[in-house]
Amino acid sequence: MLRIQNEILRMIADGEPLDDTARQICVLVEAELPGTICSILVVDRAGLLHPLAAPSLPDDYSDALDGMVIGPEVGACGTAAYLREVVIIEDMTVDPRCAKFASRIDGLGVTACWSLPILNDERNTVAVLGLYHRDRHYPGKAERELAEACVDLCAIALRRNERIADRERRANIDALTGLPNRSAFETAMANIPCDEIGSWGLFILDLDNLKVVNDTFGHLAGDALIRTAASRISHVMAPDITFRLGGDEFAVIMQSPELLSDLDAAAARIFAALELPAPCEGHMVVPRATIGGAVLAQGEATAIAVSEAADFALYHAKETGRGGFVRYWPGIGSRITRRRDAIRDVAGALKDDRIEAHYQPVVRLDTGEIIGLEALCRMRTVDGDLITAADFHEATTDAHVAAELTEQMLAAVAGDIRHWLDSGIPVQHVGINVSTADFYTGSIGKKLESAFDRAGVSLKHLVLEVSEDVYLGRRDRVVAKEIESLRAAGVLVALDDFGTGYASLTHLLSVPVDIIKIDQTFVARLWPEDPSMVIVEGLIDIARRLDIRVVAEGIETEVQASQLWSMGCHLGQGFAFARPGDRVTTERLLRRHAQGMGGTVPLYPVSLQAPASSNGSVPEQKLASPHRRASVG
Numbered sequence: 001m002l003r004i005q006n007e008i009l010r011m012i013a014d015g016e017p018l019d020d021t022a023r024q025i026c027v028l029v030e031a032e033l034p035g036t037i038c039s040i041l042v043v044d045r046a047g048l049l050h051p052l053a054a055p056s057l058p059d060d061y062s063d064a065l066d067g068m069v070i071g072p073e074v075g076a077c078g079t080a081a082y083l084r085e086v087v088i089i090e091d092m093t094v095d096p097r098c099a100k101f102a103s104r105i106d107g108l109g110v111t112a113c114w115s116l117p118i119l120n121d122e123r124n125t126v127a128v129l130g131l132y133h134r135d136r137h138y139p140g141k142a143e144r145e146l147a148e149a150c151v152d153l154c155a156i157a158l159r160r161n162e163r164i165a166d167r168e169r170r171a172n173i174d175a176l177t178g179l180p181n182r183s184a185f186e187t188a189m190a191n192i193p194c195d196e197i198g199s200w201g202l203f204i205l206d207l208d209n210l211k212v213v214n215d216t217f218g219h220l221a222g223d224a225l226i227r228t229a230a231s232r233i234s235h236v237m238a239p240d241i242t243f244r245l246g247g248d249e250f251a252v253i254m255q256s257p258e259l260l261s262d263l264d265a266a267a268a269r270i271f272a273a274l275e276l277p278a279p280c281e282g283h284m285v286v287p288r289a290t291i292g293g294a295v296l297a298q299g300e301a302t303a304i305a306v307s308e309a310a311d312f313a314l315y316h317a318k319e320t321g322r323g324g325f326v327r328y329w330p331g332i333g334s335r336i337t338r339r340r341d342a343i344r345d346v347a348g349a350l351k352d353d354r355i356e357a358h359y360q361p362v363v364r365l366d367t368g369e370i371i372g373l374e375a376l377c378r379m380r381t382v383d384g385d386l387i388t389a390a391d392f393h394e395a396t397t398d399a400h401v402a403a404e405l406t407e408q409m410l411a412a413v414a415g416d417i418r419h420w421l422d423s424g425i426p427v428q429h430v431g432i433n434v435s436t437a438d439f440y441t442g443s444i445g446k447k448l449e450s451a452f453d454r455a456g457v458s459l460k461h462l463v464l465e466v467s468e469d470v471y472l473g474r475r476d477r478v479v480a481k482e483i484e485s486l487r488a489a490g491v492l493v494a495l496d497d498f499g500t501g502y503a504s505l506t507h508l509l510s511v512p513v514d515i516i517k518i519d520q521t522f523v524a525r526l527w528p529e530d531p532s533m534v535i536v537e538g539l540i541d542i543a544r545r546l547d548i549r550v551v552a553e554g555i556e557t558e559v560q561a562s563q564l565w566s567m568g569c570h571l572g573q574g575f576a577f578a579r580p581g582d583r584v585t586t587e588r589l590l591r592r593h594a595q596g597m598g599g600t601v602p603l604y605p606v607s608l609q610a611p612a613s614s615n616g617s618v619p620e621q622k623l624a625s626p627h628r629r630a631s632v633g
Contacts, residue, residue, distance in 0.1 A: 001146055004028045008153045018161040022053035025150055029131070031057060032146060037110060037132040040154060041286040043070060043081045043125045045173055046184035047241040047253070048191060052127065057108070064104055070125070070239075071200070071255040073097045080115035082239050082255070088114040090136050100193070112137035116147055118154045125239075126158055174244040176223060177230035185243040189303040192253065194296055200255045201263065201295035204310040205233075205270065207248035208288040208322045213280060221281040228278040231289045236273040237266075251310075260295060267291045267325035290317045294328040296373040312336060320397055335394075337603055342395035345377060350404050354380040357412040358580040359430070361589060361603065362551055362573045365565045368602025371597040372463065374573060375407060375413045376580050389433075396504040402437035407447060414455035414460075416583045421457070425587065426596035431463035431494055439479045445486055459489065463515065465496040487514070494551070498539070516543050520574070521552020526563045537567045544568060558605065577603050 007028065011021045025037035039054035047070045051062040068074060070081040075098050080087040090112050092105055093100040110132040129151055131139070136180070139147070172184040180188070192200060207229055214222035226248065230541035233250060234242035240259065243251045259266040270289060275282040292314025294300060300309045309328040316336055317326035324331075349355055355377065362372035379387040396402040413432055420427045438444045444464075452459055464486060466479075483493055494515035518536060525532035537551075543550045552564045555574030564572060578589060593603040 014447040039130040046188040076115040203252040207289040210248040220358040232273040291325040339394040346395040359586040360580040374431040401436035410451035455463040519581040
């Protein structure tokens, strides 16, 4: 062993080429251990194997290994490099880690192999020493000592060769982070095997707040943020390789079975690593990221397909809510295309003033009187057709489009209320739907005040309708605080489509509302022995005890209206009473059927027995509670 060490150290000191030094190590080991075949492979920063020396192996075998991506089941050498630990395979013909290479091994006349990773100062694998044997074999103590000595010699030679490696680093390593760059990523993707479905996956992620940091604190702070994020991501995803693709974009090629079995948990690792504040040029910044992921699958069986799938998933994640993770699923590309088309169409309609407000009456079930309206957004196409909001709902996931839609609807509704009041029609309340974007693109309260002040209409005529996913689906307090502020200012707030999303009555304790609107899916199932009967009746009773008004949506028959009335629900809307109409159509309805108009007649045939009060009159039913909100009603 001493002779080997002296000779190799002399070659290193004399500046002999790395490949000559590595070849001599192999020759000396084979002479010291008869029957052994020695090879040395280097591992680049992208996780690719490259033969350095293997004097006793056929050239075609070594050539086949060139560019192979290391992984947990890539023979003895690829596995040792990936796991950064010694791998001993006593019989390669039966070991599953060698199954992919059976045809290549057959002609070598070897059976056993053991491989030792060669690590740098950062404990990353830079090379692998492989020792093959013709028969089943397990290394003894003397062999281990010799191999370990050779590993040390290889490490010394590789460090001396660092200047040469710098050239490769400049071409394939990102200067700011030290991670493999886009060129290295493309090389790795071009060489990764795609013959086994589910064997690898890909994360593409963006930093969400780099632009804000650059604009606020300067580019030096932004660079510090990138370096911190790169270090944390690469650390928690090791031994899988992390790449910096440029700007705020990173990629991780995953081969770990643990990560591939649960991509959500893998993404959670990254989020957890990033959540601590990072020092950025004197400022503490929490890195924020959005992640898209995909796995080699039947429909994405090429590296290009996986990359495109991960990109689709990232785009979808960013457009539907930054700061999260989305895994690719078939059809996401079509959905993104539909969303883009919807955004384009709605943006055009906004520009051309083709957004209209139509109204559906909210009716008192016992008298058939109209006591309120819900404003529904409609889009007029360039051909004159009328499109419902459900047909362009995907466009509202764009914050700017959603905010502009709300502004135009508020202006239209305020103008219509002003017109009806001036015409002597006692309009009580008009509900208008708002989206998540309205709470995150400036104060919704100021938007309401601005629109209604311009029309000279009091906010007491407004009901702000918030769906469950907006009201309860956010972890922060932005929406809750806005709702509290609006109610304090006298605006009625309704929880819309109740029962379809994140329903939880306990939320009403922390952020109460004035009205609950029971979703039409419950109303449609109001028949004996259906669970909806129990749920609706229980909800009505709870709401009554909390002094919250209940409106049943989607009533289509008189039978449903009668059932709801018998349960204690006094207000409803649906096709049984009227379909949505424009301002002119709605005005005709209000003149004949609105509560408070002289000579009001029922909007539909009323056959319900209304409960009489103590003086024999029919109790008044309004959206605003006469007890809690008398000043608003």
